[in-house]
Amino acid sequence: MENSLPIDSPSLSRRQLLNFLTGAVVASTIGPALYPVAKFFSPPKEVGADGSILAKDINGNLIPASQLLAEAPGTRALVAGLAGEPTYLTIQEDGTLHPWGIVDNCTHLGCTFPWNENDDQFQCPCHGSRYDAEGRVIRGPAPLPLRLAHIYLEGDYVRIAPWVELDPRTGKKPWWV
Structure with missing residues (x-):
């Protein structure tokens, strides 16, 4: 059984938990803030293939x-x-x-x-x-x-x-x- 995977799951350290929470907060804040910017730079949907x-x-x-x-x-x-x-x-x-x-x-x-x-x-x-x-x-x-x-x-x-x-x-x- 030398090649088997260990059964114990590693526990999340306090540092890893805080890094995860910080990343989640930053992503959930920046995502909605970048939406208007992306909308501004994308062309309107009613533009036809001929540029009309x-x-x-x-x-x-x-x-x-x-x-x-x-x-x-x-x-x-x-x-x-x-x-x-x-x-x-x-x-x-x-x-x-x-x-x-x-x-x-x-x-x-x-x-x-x-x-x-x-x-x-x-x-x-x-x-x-x-x-x-x-x-x-x-x-x-x-x-x-x-x-x-x-x-x-x-x-x-x-x-x-x-x-x-x-x-x-x-x-x-x-x-x-």
């Missing part, structure tokens, strides 16, 4: 497509788009959403601006840049057209995806890619 997100309002609530499509044709709705940037969605004459959204960031210094329905253009209040309804520069100092984003419906919600193809307004590779 669901359109939200200013408070972060999802916007049903039926709510947007109930507006009159020509209406421009401002939603939180990619990276939280304000993006204009346009209701077309046939009652559908335009296939691209216009990101509300002036290409001069990054100001946000309103849509002026009377002049049928975007007007940046910071330095006077003007853009037409499709985001092309009418008057500077803005050097480039506004960025675009893909818009499509997924169920009753609007998805906004990055635009990486040719710019349909210029026929060239977009400056933001």
Whole structure:
């Protein structure tokens, strides 16, 4: 019986018990404290495989497509788009959403601006840049057209995806890619 295991179980020393308790307290304290940090660095779950997100309002609530499509044709709705940037969605004459959204960031210094329905253009209040309804520069100092984003419906919600193809307004590779 030389190769058999000893039957007596070793007792836990006071030092081992205190080390175990200290480790348990530290782990149970740090674990919940690290959860918000891990949540912050993990991407949102609603991000699609193509990098798209669901359109939200200013408070972060999802916007049903039926709510947007109930507006009159020509209406421009401002939603939180990619990276939280304000993006204009346009209701077309046939009652559908335009296939691209216009990101509300002036290409001069990054100001946000309103849509002026009377002049049928975007007007940046910071330095006077003007853009037409499709985001092309009418008057500077803005050097480039506004960025675009893909818009499509997924169920009753609007998805906004990055635009990486040719710019349909210029026929060239977009400056933001």
